[in-house]
Amino acid sequence: MTEEAPDDFEEFVEFKLPDPPVIGGAEGGTFDQASIDALFGGGGGAEPQRVGLRAVLESEIINHERLPMLEVVCERMVRALSTSMRTLTSDSIDISLDDVTTARFGDFMDRVTLPAMIAVIRVEQWENYGIITVDSGLIYAIVDALLGGKRGTQIMIDGRDFTTIETALVARVLRLAIFEFSTALAPIAPVTIKLERIETNPRFAAIARPSNIGAICTFRVDIDGRGGRFSMMFPQATIEPVRDKLAQRFMGDTAGRESIWPDHMRQQMLATQVELSVLLGEIALPLEHVQALEIGQNLSFHTEPSQRMTMQCGGLTMAQVRAGQRRGNLAVSLATPISRGKQP
Structure with a gap:
């Protein structure tokens, strides 16, 4: 005889949860790749093989082409910009070149830590554009230095939008950096670089396709214990007119060309005597007539x-x-x- 449940008894349904995946094997050993994939939901089937044009466009491998002359230009820019920044801010400023590398434009923009300022620059002679990104730490350090802030202190970043005054002060420093870069590049290719605009959203600063490859120059700026980094990115289409010159290993003061030797060779060639x-x-003569020629014999050329x-x-x-x-x-x-x- 069974006892019936009362009418007000709530009916429950029992659910059975699946057992959690065993990590590290049955004996609880060390983690392996399969266990990590099971824990984070990775792994699964193999990715479909990329063939043809899709494999070329979506390839993650980048053929890094060293541009030694670009590194030389950046080193010259660092020395000149350090002096110009000290004169502008009256502070102790240390600028160094971190790296000159190659990356895709989309990957470069994805690595920009927001909030940041993204300046779009235009090279008039090459009829193309470039990008300068300034991180928030350097932005506040520049504003603090130009407005006479207390030295040796780092301002806390609250994630707010940049004001008009902050944008104008950073634009002044950017124009100074652009001028020094164009001056350092003058021995290779005299160019005129202008600051087009400053954006805070990377989508509004898209000057190239995400898959396009470009050269990236990263600089570190320290202003009395505060500062940050800024990077200059030039797509391959922008530097294509001078890519061969930037790929050279050595360069003199006149972009690897000295006028002394060409002038000297020209003068010597003009003074060379020629006969x-x-x-x-x-006239045409048979071989037997040529063999029969004698001293004093006359030949008529009919001229x-x-x-x-x-x-x-x-x-x-x-x-x-x-x-x-x-x-x-x-x-x-x-x-x-x-x-x-x-x-x-």
Whole structure:
């Protein structure tokens, strides 16, 4: 005989939860990759194989091409910008070059830590754009230094939007950095770089496709114990006009070209003496007649004095001339301009 439940008894349904995955094997050993994938939901089936154009466009491998001359330009910019910043802020400023590397534009923009300022610059001679990103730590350090803040203190970043005054002060420093960069680049390629605008949203500063590759120069700025980093990013399409020059290993003060030796070679070549010959005439003779030639024998070329003759140098036809006399000597006058081509 069973006891019935009362009418007000709440009916419960029993659910059975699945057993949690065993991590580290049955014996509770060390973690392996399969256990980590089971814990974080990773792993699964293998990714579909990428072939053809899809494999090229979505490839994560970047062929890094070193640009030694770009590193030289950045080093020159660091020295000049340090002096200019000390004059502007009257503070002790240390600027160093962190790295010169290559990355995709999309990956570079994803690594920008917000809030930040993203400046769009335009290189007029190359008719293309570049990007300068300034992190929030450097922004507040610049504002604090230009407005006379207390030295040696780091302002706490509250994540608010940047004011008009802060944007104007950072733009002043950016124009100074752009000027020093263009000055350092002048021995390789004289360019004019202008600051187009300053954005705070990376979507509004998209100057290239996410898959495009570009050169990135990262700098570290320390202003009395406070500061941060700023990076300059130039897509490959922007630096393509001078990519060959930036890939050089050595460069003099005049971009690897000295004017002394070309001028010296030109002067020496102009002073070199050359021997010219004038072909008075030609006749065709059989070999047996040539073998029968004797001393004092006359040959008639059937050439008239007014007829043009060929002047040669080293077997190369230079011009057509006419024969004559000058001061008792046999002379020729040019009938056609000097030419390296074959005269008719």
